[in-house]
Amino acid sequence: MLRLGQCRHTAAQETAAIIFDEDPPHFGNTVLPDLIEAAVRNNDTTTAEQALKRLADRAGANETPWARGVLARSRALLADDSAAEEPYLEALSPRQRTPLTTEVARTRLLYGEWLRRRRRRRDARRQLPQSATIP
Incomplete structure (x- = not known):
């Protein structure tokens, strides 16, 4: 999130991708919106769409605001x-x-x-x- 705020989108995506790949409990979900934003800002729609699919699957099961x-x-x-x-x-x-x-x-x-x-x-x-x- 800090790197996104600093407009360091490539660094933000690289860090978020590590968490995405490892998918640890809790952080695996919370990093998804950051990864999507960073990937979109880097014009990496493939990564953004993969993260969106995971987020949609999990949000459908979670249903929190x-x-x-x-x-x-x-x-x-x-x-x-x-x-x-x-x-x-x-x-x-x-x-x-x-x-x-x-x-x-x-x-x-x-x-x-x-x-x-x-x-x-x-x-x-x-x-x-x-x-x-x-x-």
Whole structure:
């Protein structure tokens, strides 16, 4: 997570891939959203899709707000621009929202970045300030 925050996406992916391969209890699940984000930022869709498949399998068995929320966010990261907004909104919906405020903030940041790339600056401003100040 630190390396993602530092925009060191290759290093983040390399570290997360080690945990992905070893799949230790607990950390094997929590690293999946980080690996997906790092792989997407590195244009490595194969790795991102493999991690998304594992996350989907485990989130389906888990059904916690955290699992549903990070699954929706991860799907948004891999979606075409025309289909990404719905999973971002799903990840931010009260039904999916995790009590882990850092995950909510990360989702708002990623959604805000996506909105900015789509030239929806006003909508992005609604998300980005909230990602900097965790509610």
